[in-house]
Amino acid sequence: xxxxxxxxxxxxxxxxxxxxxxxxxxxxxxxxxxxxxxxxxxxxxxxxxxxxxxxxxxxxxxxxxxxxxxxxxxxxxxxxxxxxxxxxxxxxxxxxxxxxxxxxxxxxxxxxxxxxxxxxxxxxxxxxxxxxxxxxxxxxxxxxxxxxxxxxxxxxxxxxxxxxxxxxxxxxxxxxxxxxxxxxxxxxxxxxxxxxxxxxxxxxxxxxxxxxxxxxxxxxxxxxxxxxxxxxxxxxxxxxxxxxxxxxxxxxxxxxxxxxxxxxxxxxxxxxxxxxxxxxxxxxxxxxxxxxxxxxxxxxxxxxxxxxxxxxxxxxxxxxxxxxxxxxxxxxxxxxxxxxxxxxxxxxxxxxxxxxx
Numbered sequence: 001x002x003x004x005x006x007x008x009x010x011x012x013x014x015x016x017x018x019x020x021x022x023x024x025x026x027x028x029x030x031x032x033x034x035x036x037x038x039x040x041x042x043x044x045x046x047x048x049x050x051x052x053x054x055x056x057x058x059x060x061x062x063x064x065x066x067x068x069x070x071x072x073x074x075x076x077x078x079x080x081x082x083x084x085x086x087x088x089x090x091x092x093x094x095x096x097x098x099x100x101x102x103x104x105x106x107x108x109x110x111x112x113x114x115x116x117x118x119x120x121x122x123x124x125x126x127x128x129x130x131x132x133x134x135x136x137x138x139x140x141x142x143x144x145x146x147x148x149x150x151x152x153x154x155x156x157x158x159x160x161x162x163x164x165x166x167x168x169x170x171x172x173x174x175x176x177x178x179x180x181x182x183x184x185x186x187x188x189x190x191x192x193x194x195x196x197x198x199x200x201x202x203x204x205x206x207x208x209x210x211x212x213x214x215x216x217x218x219x220x221x222x223x224x225x226x227x228x229x230x231x232x233x234x235x236x237x238x239x240x241x242x243x244x245x246x247x248x249x250x251x252x253x254x255x256x257x258x259x260x261x262x263x264x265x266x267x268x269x270x271x272x273x274x275x276x277x278x279x280x281x282x283x284x285x286x287x288x289x290x291x292x293x294x295x296x297x298x299x300x301x302x303x304x305x306x307x308x309x310x311x312x313x314x315x316x317x318x319x320x321x322x323x324x325x326x327x328x329x330x331x332x333x334x335x336x337x338x339x340x341x342x343x344x345x346x347x348x349x350x351x352x353x354x355x356x357x
């Protein structure tokens with residue numbers, strides 16, 4: 001039996017592709033035993049531990065980590081690798097993976113990296129030369145990575161859900177099948193500024209015939225909904241702290257307002273969902289804006305910087321997207337992605353592991 005360790009953490013952009021791939025591999029090959037390593041007492045531990053064995057390391061949030069914290073995390077990671085003796089590590093970036101990767105290099109445990117964004121994060125850039133290979137979501141990423149084995153696999157999402165019929169997905173979510181649906185999401189953590197703007201925009205959009213599914217974020221949800229008029233909900237507005245069945249929601253949507261995380265974008269592209277992207281302004285290396293610019297260049301969406309967003313500017317942008325423009329963008333979205341990402345990556349690691357026998 002082959003032992004695989006997945007290392008992920010931080011945001012949903014790392015977590016959900018990792019979990020999606022792990023579930024696919026577990027179903028595809030029962031002779032592969034999968035473990036996860038992430039941050040103790042975290043969202044990823046709560047989500048992953050229900051499905052796979054989870055080993056936590058004691059790192060705080062990225063903004064709170066001190067240099068000596070990595071020493072403790074390194075020692076924990078070393079014990080984990082010594083106990084599990086993995087045949088392969090699959091790493092999705094994030095500062096959480098640093099202490100594990102250092103020990104993997106020292107003890108020569110092989111690892112593959114996966115990069116979700118157009119511009120790779122620092123962990124991928126630093127550790128790519130030591131990896132057996134690097135899988136990328138977008139072909140444009142290749143020029144930033146120093147490794148001879150770069151694989152354009154695409155991102156790991158549940159493609160089978162993104163091929164369902166739009167009307168059935170709307171009905172499954174409790175919306176009317178014959179009315180257009182707007183998806184609003186600030187990412188897995190929510191986005192306070194987007195939420196504030198939406199509060200002034202919701203009644204205008206409802207009066208125009210839109211239905212709205214709005215992911216608020218757990219931290220902001222209670223304050224946001226306490227003064228929401230019931231009339232809005234009666235007319236088709238549904239606020240939720242978190243969209244559990246995101247693929248179904250994306251397929252149900254006709255248009256979206258969103259942050260520009262790589263996994264969200266890839267889901268939108270696969271489902272043919274054009275969007276107005278409002279990149280997170282404090283993302284490292286401004287990677288969300290770079291992600292969104294690639295989409296705009298291919299006429300699959302638009303960008304509004306957070307500093308420029310108002311109720312009026314956002315409404316104006318939405319009104320510019322008539323049915324013809326949305327329809328054209330829908331087809332262009334689908335042309336930007338490659339399908340079968342999980343299958344492609346599974347074949348890569350399967351051939352690698354077979355070659356090591």
